[in-house]
Amino acid sequence: MSNEGMTVKQVRLANARPRGFFRLWTLAICILVLVCTFLAPGSRAQDGGDPVAVSERIKVRNAELYVEIRGPARSAPLLLWLHGGPGGPERPLFRYFNSDLERHLLVAYLDQRGTGRSFDRSADPARLTVAQHLEDLETVINYLRRAYAKEKIYLVGHSWGTVLGLLHAKAHPETVAALICVAPVVSFSEQQRRAYAFDLAEAKRRRETGTLEELRKLGEPPYETVDKANALERITTRYGGVDFEPRNRTAIVVHGVLLGLATPWEVPGFIEGLHVTQRAMHAELLGVDMRKQVSALEVPFFFFLGRHDHHVDAKLAASYFETLRGPMKALHWFERSAHNVPFDEPRLFNERLVQAIQSIKSRSAQ
Numbered sequence: 001m002s003n004e005g006m007t008v009k010q011v012r013l014a015n016a017r018p019r020g021f022f023r024l025w026t027l028a029i030c031i032l033v034l035v036c037t038f039l040a041p042g043s044r045a046q047d048g049g050d051p052v053a054v055s056e057r058i059k060v061r062n063a064e065l066y067v068e069i070r071g072p073a074r075s076a077p078l079l080l081w082l083h084g085g086p087g088g089p090e091r092p093l094f095r096y097f098n099s100d101l102e103r104h105l106l107v108a109y110l111d112q113r114g115t116g117r118s119f120d121r122s123a124d125p126a127r128l129t130v131a132q133h134l135e136d137l138e139t140v141i142n143y144l145r146r147a148y149a150k151e152k153i154y155l156v157g158h159s160w161g162t163v164l165g166l167l168h169a170k171a172h173p174e175t176v177a178a179l180i181c182v183a184p185v186v187s188f189s190e191q192q193r194r195a196y197a198f199d200l201a202e203a204k205r206r207r208e209t210g211t212l213e214e215l216r217k218l219g220e221p222p223y224e225t226v227d228k229a230n231a232l233e234r235i236t237t238r239y240g241g242v243d244f245e246p247r248n249r250t251a252i253v254v255h256g257v258l259l260g261l262a263t264p265w266e267v268p269g270f271i272e273g274l275h276v277t278q279r280a281m282h283a284e285l286l287g288v289d290m291r292k293q294v295s296a297l298e299v300p301f302f303f304f305l306g307r308h309d310h311h312v313d314a315k316l317a318a319s320y321f322e323t324l325r326g327p328m329k330a331l332h333w334f335e336r337s338a339h340n341v342p343f344d345e346p347r348l349f350n351e352r353l354v355q356a357i358q359s360i361k362s363r364s365a366q
Contacts, residue, residue, distance in 0.1 A: 049073045052106060058143050060136045062127060066117035067140065069148075070099075071106030077177070077357055078144060078153040080108045082161030084183075086133070086285075087277025089116040089270040090158065092261035096252065097346040104354050105154075108144055112136065112164075114280070117266070119273030125280040130163070130288070137168050141175050152177035154357055158342065159183050159312055160285075166294045173298035178360045180353060182304040183312050183339050186320045187289040192221035192229060194313040199235045211235060222286055226278045233311060241310030244337050244344040291320055300328035300363075302356050306337030306344060328363065330356070 052071045057064040068091070071078075079101065083090035091109045101107050111118040113136050114128050144153060154177050157165035162184035169176045185191065196215065203211040214235065223229045236242055257264055303321045305314040321331050332352055337344035 049075070058140055060113070060139045061132070063113050063118065063120065063123060063136070065113060065136060065140060066111040068095075068109045069106060069144075070095075070102045070109075072103060074106065074148055076104070076106040077361065078106045078108065078148055078150045079353075079357070080110060080141065080144065080153055080155055082110065082137070082155060082157035082164050083112065083115070084159030084161050085115065085274065085277060086112065086128070086160045086281050087115050087274040088160070089274065091116055092256050093252075093343060095261050096256050096259070097343045098350055100347075100350045101353065105357065106148065108153075110140060114277040115273050116270055119269050119276070121269075121272070125276055128277055128280040130167075130281075130284060133164055134167055134171070137164055138172065141168070141172075145175065154178050154180070154360075156180040156182065156353065157184070159339065160185055163288060163290065166290055166297070169297050169299050169301070170294050176299045177364075178300040178302070178357065179297070180302045180304060180356060181317075182341050182349075183306055183309055183314070184290070184303060184317050184320070185288070185312050186291060186316050188285045189222040189287075190289075190316060191312045192223060192232065194316060195232055195236050195241065195310055196221050198241060198310040198313075199232065199239060202239045203235075211238075224283070224286075226275075226282045229282070230278075236311050239310070240308060240338060242339045244306065244308050244340075247343070291323070295323070296325035298327065300360055301326050302329070303331045304341055304349065304352065305331065305333055306339055306341045307333055307335050308338040309341075311339040328360075 050073065052069055052074055054069040055066075056069075057066055081091070081094055083094070089111070091111055094109060112133060114120075114123070114125075141153060144150065152175055155165045155169065157163070157180070159182070162181040165179050165181060166184070169179045196218075199211070200215055203215060214231070218228055218231055221229075221232065223232070233242065253262075253267070256262055262270075301324070303317060305317055307314065309317075318331065321329070334341050334345050334348065342349045
């Protein structure tokens with residue numbers, strides 16, 4: 001999923017206040033950012049029943065990956081977030097909308113290779129492959145299992161993150177207690193075709209000739225270029241297929257910065273990392289089809305689907321769920337969500353995720 005909406009729109013304010021006012025306002029914002037950064041949870045692990053607040057970098061092949069771990073105690077079930085994209089810097093958004101999970105679980109937020117605080121301008125983009133991401137994930141999971149004395153951990157993937165989760169769970173079921181797939185990708189090529197069909201029908205229904213012309217120029221997918229894929233996503237977003245209801249993304253970014261979830265000077269690197277990763281992996285991703293690559297799992301799994309998801313078509317995911325075999329599985333629909341289920345219905349999402357993990361723990365105890 002694209003996160004270009006993270007950029008703060010520039011707004012011109014002509015003759016609104018004297019120049020000195022803006023200097024004072026800028027100084028105040030900088031002080032607030034610094035205060036929130038220093039007041040944010042520290043980066044030192046806690047033992048026993050004390051809260052955990054860790055920020056560190058894990059060494060993988062030719063890179064170091066940034067991870068944050070937050071939770072009530074080291075003994076809590078360990079949940080690893082796998083963000084979307086690839087290259088989508090969703091870590092601050094997960095903490096902004098879904099930090100309530102940290103009251104119940106030991107939550108690890110990973111910035112994948114090339115993403116967020118793991119982005120390295122000097123790194124070779126050719127290393128951004130599905131296979132390399134899977135190798136990275138295996139290293140990270142094994143590190144977390146050792147560091148927090150866990151035989152198995154829980155994985156929750158959003159969009160592209162579900163591809164990594166499914167492939168890892170298939171290859172290494174002994175490390176996974178359960179997998180939660182949120183708005184899962186089934187086929188990048190097929191999802192483009194379905195998004196195009198939805199946008200075309202919606203544009204005709206609304207009689208929007210400008211959008212119809214835009215779609216005509218794009219042509220039918222799949223698209224060989226990232227630019228066309230992103231253009232299609234922007235149309236799907238306008239029609240409510242990505243976010244169920246419009247959100248003030250500028251306000252979220254500013255609030256997130258003030259909460260210490262990110263710093264203003266990081267945002268350009270987040271966006272650059274997203275673009276570099278998209279261009280490096282686009283061709284390979286067009287060949288991904290989970291129906292062919294993962295037909296069965298040896299671990300329990302859950303699908304969380306937004307009823308109005310037309311970016312990664314929810315009906316396609318539901319169809320895949322029916323054929324995917326496993327020892328235990330459950331599908332949950334979110335009626336007021338599109339693609340971004342954790343952000344569209346955060347309270348319900350958090351509740352259902354905790355309930356899913358509790359059900360696995362109860363099952364294991366029997």
